[in-house]
Amino acid sequence: MLNSEKMSKSTGNFRTLRQAIEEFSATATRFSLADAGDGVDDANFVFETANAAILRLTKELTWMEEVLAAESSLRTGPPSTYADKVFENDMNIAIRLTEKAYKDCMFREALKNGFYDLQAARDEYRLSCGHGGMNHDLVLTFMDVQTRLIEPVCPQFAEYVWRKLLKKEGSVVSAGWPTSAEPDLVLKSANKYLQDSIVLMRKLLQKQLLGSKKAGKKGAQVTAVPEGKLRGLVYVNEQFDGWRAHCLEILQSKFDQQTRRFAPDAEILAELREILKKEGQADNFKQIQKLCMPFLKFKKDEAISIGTQALNLRLPFAELDVLRSNMDLIKRQLGLEEVEIYSASNPDDVSKAGPHASLLTQNPPSPGSPTAIFVTST
Incomplete structure (x- = not known):
């Protein structure tokens, strides 16, 4: 596919590899090809993606040059703030997910995890730091990690950053995959x-x-x-308290972890009615039922998706x-x-x-x- 339409010489919707390289450069062409899609669906090479890649990668080079030129203004010392820990954790997650995507030959997924998501994490970190500024070691680690993760897709870009900006020895191609600590999913959840x-x-x-x-x-x-x-x-x-707490406690007892299914709603509501009756709130059951049904549906879907932790009374x-x-x-x-x-x-x-x-x-x-x-x- 070319710009979401079938590539065909007869219609004129056509580009050769050489034409794409001359029009967008080798780096942007590779970027857009990686972003063209995973799986068995037809790949879709989009001109806007290639043009956006040129702008985005150029902007990234400018940012790196500016930060390295003002390196002495960055905050020194080990990562210590909440924002530092979140950013470090986001990098660990990106490294793990990108490695898996490359191994599965899912290049669009690799680009998402190793470039787009990592860029978003950096932008969020920069915003979160405020007047205190970014941590020197974390910023350099980000540049190192970003360069290695993008190298299979954009080797020319990565090689320039590796040698000219980061002043590293040897080639980025032989630098190896970055190491990562075990991702903290609770910290990621807390930041969300x-x-x-x-x-x-x-x-x-x-x-x-x-x-x-x-x-x-x-x-x-x-x-x-x-x-x-x-x-x-x-x-x-x-x-959670009140009827919400009762709903969650009932859902915990009515959830089959093996089949990931719940008991029928009628059974759940009957038990909720009995609990409210003991508490002297049976007269308000119809009103509570209107409120609890959307809550029950949301929590059931969440439990089926991520597991029983979705039914806990606390985060x-x-x-x-x-x-x-x-x-x-x-x-x-x-x-x-x-x-x-x-x-x-x-x-x-x-x-x-x-x-x-x-x-x-x-x-x-x-x-x-x-x-x-x-x-x-x-």
């Missing part, structure tokens, strides 16, 4: 939670600033906040610790004067929201989904 939480907080901030009527109908936070210096009060509930990491370790990032991302992280299960913490505490009832936090309240900074 952090990034998702920042996106969620930004949406809540916009709703409060705009006083969205549409959001009000859905019961979300819509308290109007004047623009200016704002303070964010972020509330976390690290454990595998401390949400409060993750958010408190990244308050500076949250402030910068949301443009806040101040950020405070509290536990929604602590009455003293809830009282600090003052007249805005009712928003915690309207939009209660749950594991993986904190609630933010924004007030004028005094």
Whole structure:
């Protein structure tokens, strides 16, 4: 395929290898061929991908040259911050996944893991570091790893970086595959939670600033906040409680790990009704049932996909610790004067929201989904 259409001389939709090299260069042609697709589907060489590769690789060379020229300004010492650990872990994951993809001759997958995802991790790291700056050793490790991972696809590009920029001895072709520590999947999950939480907080901030009527109908936070210096009060509930906890406990007992199937919904709901009856909440069962059905479906799908850990009452990491370790990032991302992280299960913490505490009832936090309240900074 050429630009998503059948390559054919009769229609004029055709390029020889020599023409592609003359038009895009050998490096961009190889990049686009690797990105053309895996598996048994027809490969699709796309001109936009080749042109984008030229721009992207050129931009990467410029970034490396600028960083190496200002190498002395990078933060020294061993990786120690939360952002350092996340970036180091992302590199370990990229090394493992890219190696597997190359072994399976899945070149598009290798390009995704060893270039696109690694670039995204670097960009996120650069943003997360803020005023403290990036760690010197980690940045050089990234350049080394990135060069080795892209070498099978773009050997000319990798060789230039290896010899001219990194001043390495010998050829990158014979440098070998980079070593990696065992990836920390819990840390990766914690970082995804952090990034998702920042996106969620930004949406809540916009709703409060705009006083969205549409959001009000859905019961979300819509308290109007004047623009200016704002303070964010972020509330976390690290454990499911109430009917959600009951649902998860029932799902744990009704899940067959071998077949990865659950008992029928009628059986699950019947047990939930009995539990609520003992707690004196049977009268509210119809209302609770409407709320719990989407929750049950989501958790069942998640358990079938990743296993029984999806049914735990708590996340595998401390949400409060993750958010408190990244308050500076949250402030910068949301443009806040101040950020405070509290536990929604602590009455003293809830009282600090003052007249805005009712928003915690309207939009209660749950594991993986904190609630933010924004007030004028005094």
